[in-house]
Amino acid sequence: MDRLIYTAMSGAKHILEQQATTSHNLANATTTGFRGQIDQFRAVPVQGAILPTRAFVVDSTTGSDFRGGAIQHTGRELDVAVQGDGWIAVQAADGSEAYTRNGSLKLDENGLLLTRDGLTVLGDGGPLSIPPGRNIAVAKDGTISLVPDGSAATGLTSVGRMKLVNPAQADLVRGDDGLFRLQDGNAAAADPKVALISGALESSNVNVVDEMVNMISLARQFDMQMKLLQRAEDNDSKAAQLLSMS
Numbered sequence: 001m002d003r004l005i006y007t008a009m010s011g012a013k014h015i016l017e018q019q020a021t022t023s024h025n026l027a028n029a030t031t032t033g034f035r036g037q038i039d040q041f042r043a044v045p046v047q048g049a050i051l052p053t054r055a056f057v058v059d060s061t062t063g064s065d066f067r068g069g070a071i072q073h074t075g076r077e078l079d080v081a082v083q084g085d086g087w088i089a090v091q092a093a094d095g096s097e098a099y100t101r102n103g104s105l106k107l108d109e110n111g112l113l114l115t116r117d118g119l120t121v122l123g124d125g126g127p128l129s130i131p132p133g134r135n136i137a138v139a140k141d142g143t144i145s146l147v148p149d150g151s152a153a154t155g156l157t158s159v160g161r162m163k164l165v166n167p168a169q170a171d172l173v174r175g176d177d178g179l180f181r182l183q184d185g186n187a188a189a190a191d192p193k194v195a196l197i198s199g200a201l202e203s204s205n206v207n208v209v210d211e212m213v214n215m216i217s218l219a220r221q222f223d224m225q226m227k228l229l230q231r232a233e234d235n236d237s238k239a240a241q242l243l244s245m246s
Contacts, residue, residue: 004232012225014039015218021062022215025206032116033082033101034204036065036211037174064180066169069101069203077136078105081202082164086194087180089122089163089187090115097122097187098179099165099172101202113144113162119179122163124190130159138162138198164194 018039028034039062071081080103082088087099104116113121113128120127130136133146135156142162147155165188172180182188 004228008225008228008232012222012229015222015225019215019218019222022211022218026208026211026215029204029206029208029211031102031204032104033069033202034178034206035101035174035180036204036206038063038065062174064169064172064174065205067205069205071197071200072203073200075199077199078107078138079103079199079201080105080138080142080162081197081200083140083195083197086164086166086191087188089165089190090179091120091122091127092175092177092179092181093119096181096185098175098177098181099167099188100179103196104201123160124163128160128162133157133159138196140195140198141192142194142196162196163190164196165189166191166194 021037021039025036028036068084071083080088082101082103087101088103090098090100092098098119100115100119102115102117105121106114106116107130108114111130111132113130115121122128128144130144130146132149134149136144136146137156138144142164143158144160144162145156145158148157167182167188171182171184173183174180
């Protein structure tokens with residue numbers, strides 16, 4: 001009886017948490033470069049429980065789906081998509097180095113290269129600043145070139161290179177801001193093998209149909225847990241009636 005109550009109660013609680021994760025994935029189905037979140041459940045015994053049958057269902061470490069999204073060509077000069085594995089290094093709001101796959105970039109009034117969310121894109125030597133110019137081009141290795149203002153259009157001049165990294169997926173952790181960082185808090189080394197596709201963006205890897213089916217399945221599982229709790233209550237009531245008659 002007690003195992004039924006504890007398992008159903010904790011299972012229902014964590015199903016609601018998984019519903020929240022599924023809702024979050026659906027909300028970011030159109031977010032450029034988004035990586036879907038994954039929940040995993042496991043059963044653990046209750047510490048200090050009188051009876052060994054008591055166990056909780058817990059939501060283990062939430063992971064991420066690192067599969068790539070579809071590449072959509074935009075033709076915009078400051079749109080870049082990471083080809084295959086790899087990340088674009090940016091400076092997070094707290095000043096730490098973080099990593100994103102969202103390659104929709106822009107320039108501010110001071111020439112700093114920013115993401116659409118206003119995060120500074122990092123180069124090999126720190127924040128990447130672009131001087132005034134025209135015909136901006138981003139090469140496959142992240143090198144940014146342009147024709148400086150006042151110069152003849154005889155060729156492009158290299159003005160910096162974006163920092164591209166490719167740490168092991170197991171070493172990455174997603175922050176509350178949606179950016180990825182190394183678990184140890186250090187900065188990843190630049191990887192010259194990471195390649196970009198200029199004039200393109202990577203879509204979210206969230207499959208809307210799969211997430212909707214998962215949401216329906218979770219709703220049914222929650223109903224089942226509630227029915228188990230109701231059955232446990234009914235059994236307890238019947239047992240109390242039998243004891244009162246004896």
